[in-house]
Amino acid sequence: MTFLRFAVRRLVEMAVTLLGASFVVFGAMYLAPGSPASFLLSGRSASPAALQAINEQYHLDDPFLVRYLRWLGQVLQGDFGRSLTYRTDVSGLLADRLPATLLLVAMALLVVVVIGLVLGWVGAVRGGATDSAILVTTTLAVGTPSFVAAVLLQGLFAVKLGWFPTSGAGDGLLDMAWHLTLPAIALALYLIGMLARVTRSAMLDALEGEHVTVARSRGVPEREVIRRHVFRNSLGTVLTTGGLIVSTLLVCTILVESAFSVGGLGQLLELSTTTKDFPTVQAISLIIVALFMTVNLLVDLLHPLVDPRVTLGSRRSDA
Amino acid sequence: MNALDVRELRLRLPGTARPVLDGVDLTVAPGETVALVGESGSGKSLTSRAALGLLPPGAVPTGEVLVDGRDVLTMDAARLRELRTGRAAMVFQDPRAAVNPLRRIGDFLTESVRLTGTMSAADADRRAVELLDAVGLGPELMRRYPGQLSGGMLQRVMIAAALMGDPVLLLADEPTTALDVTSQAEVIALLDRLRERFGTGLLFVTHDLGLAAAISDRVYVMYAGRIVESGPAEALFEGPRHPYTAALLSSTPRLDGPTGRLAAIDGQPPDLRQELTGCAFAARCRYATDLCREEAPALRPAPGRPGQPAACHHPLEGSPADV
Numbered sequence: 274m275t276f277l278r279f280a281v282r283r284l285v286e287m288a289v290t291l292l293g294a295s296f297v298v299f300g301a302m303y304l305a306p307g308s309p310a311s312f313l314l315s316g317r318s319a320s321p322a323a324l325q326a327i328n329e330q331y332h333l334d335d336p337f338l339v340r341y342l343r344w345l346g347q348v349l350q351g352d353f354g355r356s357l358t359y360r361t362d363v364s365g366l367l368a369d370r371l372p373a374t375l376l377l378v379a380m381a382l383l384v385v386v387v388i389g390l391v392l393g394w395v396g397a398v399r400g401g402a403t404d405s406a407i408l409v410t411t412t413l414a415v416g417t418p419s420f421v422a423a424v425l426l427q428g429l430f431a432v433k434l435g436w437f438p439t440s441g442a443g444d445g446l447l448d449m450a451w452h453l454t455l456p457a458i459a460l461a462l463y464l465i466g467m468l469a470r471v472t473r474s475a476m477l478d479a480l481e482g483e484h485v486t487v488a489r490s491r492g493v494p495e496r497e498v499i500r501r502h503v504f505r506n507s508l509g510t511v512l513t514t515g516g517l518i519v520s521t522l523l524v525c526t527i528l529v530e531s532a533f534s535v536g537g538l539g540q541l542l543e544l545s546t547t548t549k550d551f552p553t554v555q556a557i558s559l560i561i562v563a564l565f566m567t568v569n570l571l572v573d574l575l576h577p578l579v580d581p582r583v584t585l586g587s588r589r590s591d592a
Numbered sequence: 593m594n595a596l597d598v599r600e601l602r603l604r605l606p607g608t609a610r611p612v613l614d615g616v617d618l619t620v621a622p623g624e625t626v627a628l629v630g631e632s633g634s635g636k637s638l639t640s641r642a643a644l645g646l647l648p649p650g651a652v653p654t655g656e657v658l659v660d661g662r663d664v665l666t667m668d669a670a671r672l673r674e675l676r677t678g679r680a681a682m683v684f685q686d687p688r689a690a691v692n693p694l695r696r697i698g699d700f701l702t703e704s705v706r707l708t709g710t711m712s713a714a715d716a717d718r719r720a721v722e723l724l725d726a727v728g729l730g731p732e733l734m735r736r737y738p739g740q741l742s743g744g745m746l747q748r749v750m751i752a753a754a755l756m757g758d759p760v761l762l763l764a765d766e767p768t769t770a771l772d773v774t775s776q777a778e779v780i781a782l783l784d785r786l787r788e789r790f791g792t793g794l795l796f797v798t799h800d801l802g803l804a805a806a807i808s809d810r811v812y813v814m815y816a817g818r819i820v821e822s823g824p825a826e827a828l829f830e831g832p833r834h835p836y837t838a839a840l841l842s843s844t845p846r847l848d849g850p851t852g853r854l855a856a857i858d859g860q861p862p863d864l865r866q867e868l869t870g871c872a873f874a875a876r877c878r879y880a881t882d883l884c885r886e887e888a889p890a891l892r893p894a895p896g897r898p899g900q901p902a903a904c905h906h907p908l909e910g911s912p913a914d915v
Contacts, residue, residue, distance in 0.1 A: 491704035492676030
């Protein structure tokens with residue numbers, strides 16, 4: 274199967290899945306206790322006339338399927354409706370919040386990939402006390418939930434030492450990066466541990482390969498043997514883990530953004546869920562699902578480049 | 593000067609009761625084919641790997657392993673790299689496992705000379721294509737991945753790779769065991785042709801005495817870390833002096849021999865955790881006497897056959913028919 278045909282097929286699959294997800298996302302909100310109307314009235318008792326006005330304005334009396342299709346049609350045109358809390362267009366709200374989240378996830382991903390790979394590499398190659406130290410540290414990291422890490426980092430580096438701001442997202446790229454450093458580390462810690470361990474064990478596996486002995490027997494310098502025959506051969510596993518890492522980042526960003534009041538998508542999702550701001554929750558959920566699927570698609574498309582034995586459309590990763 | 597000169601090589605592994613190699617003497621002249629024959633665990637692969645300085649972790653060697661006159665055992669890392677990219681190279685048993693499945697054939701062929709700076713990338717590519725041609729493969733293979741080649745083709749690639757540095761010594765560790773019969777014959781013929789063309793000394797490690805006799809000038813038979821018999825291939829094949837050689841011969845199927853059940857050698861080779869007194873083969877030998885169990889026999893030539901020493905207190909004198 275050619276690359277293009279595979280990509281097109283996967284894109285169609287993705288569209289269908291996204292459609293299913295949109296149905297679930299829309300439906301789930303209506304299964305949740307409480308109605309938009311009662312939120313808008315925020316506990317006040319309203320006259321039947323006012324209640325009916327609200328129901329009419331938000332089409333709350335229409336059958337479920339009609340409401341879903343109307344919403345879907347709007348979403349397809351980029352219109353996610355109006356936020357019940359902020360009284361503005363959800364799409365505008367998202368556009369404001371997206372950069373902080375994207376930068377946060379990108380920074381965390383960079384930290385995870387660089388430190389995780391280096392720790393895994395060093396652990397596998399050095400062995401001995403270095404390896405044990407890395408194993409203990411990464412076990413600790415894997416055992417620390419991101420919100421605990423957030424509080425600890427905040428207490429030490431922001432409150433006590435004052436090196437970083439305690440909260441907020443900042444303005445401009447540099448200021449944002451400075452504001453997001455602690456959140457990114459909090460977000461990355463657990464995943465650094467995970468990636469380091471996966472890389473370490475994949476490299477130890479690859480080290481056992483006969484082709485490694487052969488490369489050494491042919492006088493290939495040791496550093497090149499590790500790079501070309503051990504690390505290279507562990508990349509398939511690392512890539513698969515990479516998909517999982519990005520997905521986890523997207524989920525954990527909700528907790529960390531709230532802890533640091535970053536004001537990104539994650540924090541917005543948390544806020545709008547507690548306030549039953551239905552349109553906003555639906556929009557963010559849909560975006561997270563779409564990001565998830567894009568990441569998975571990328572991993573699948575990249576796999577044949579990392580391992581020539583993997584042909585598009587069939588995953589084979591033995592040996 | 594010999595391509596390979598192994599002198600009194602002893603190798604001790606951690607946690608064992610006796611040396612895994614116990615005084616191995618062996619020579620390979622330039623352009624000569626020498627076979628090293630033995631069962632699994634006899635130390636034949638270990639001996640050939642020692643010629644590249646590839647020792648198991650924790651191994652303590654004594655003696656000398658001279659490749660082209662230079663002792664491998666005393667080489668530092670830089671010298672070893674030089675040896676491995678140039679004067680000595682090995683063809684491994686299973687090409688499927690020996691070649692990294694994720695890298696292209698061209699990369700495999702050229703990586704050692706390229707990464708050590710022995711050749712420029714362009715020279716290395718040119719040489720690789722030449723050698724592919726020499727082993728009967730086309731230049732288009734340079735861009736292919738190992739998974740796209742058959743086992744026989746891959747072993748040819750392996751041989752071409754071994755010749756990249758123009759070695760004086762080629763070590764072949766059971767190079768045909770993982771291949772089907774047709775490819776086996778091709779690979780053997782190819783090795784022989786290339787040895788002649790490039791004047792390389794060839795040490796052929798195998799468990800198959802028949803194959804060894806067919807391809808080599810001289811044969812060494814190894815048992816439990818010692819050379820028990822050596823000599824010209826034909827003499828050894830027709831008139832083995834050590835009972836182990838004779839037993840190996842009669843356990844090998846032959847087209848011209850009698851049909852019926854093959855004679856297996858009873859018992860197991862001695863365990864490395866167990867110390868040996870006397871002849872290592874005594875426990876499995878039908879001719880063994882008290883002398884064999886007490887005193888290890890030295891490698892001694894027979895009065896009438898100076899070129900065929902055997903380490904046996906009661907060497908056989910006749911032809912294999914008498915065994």
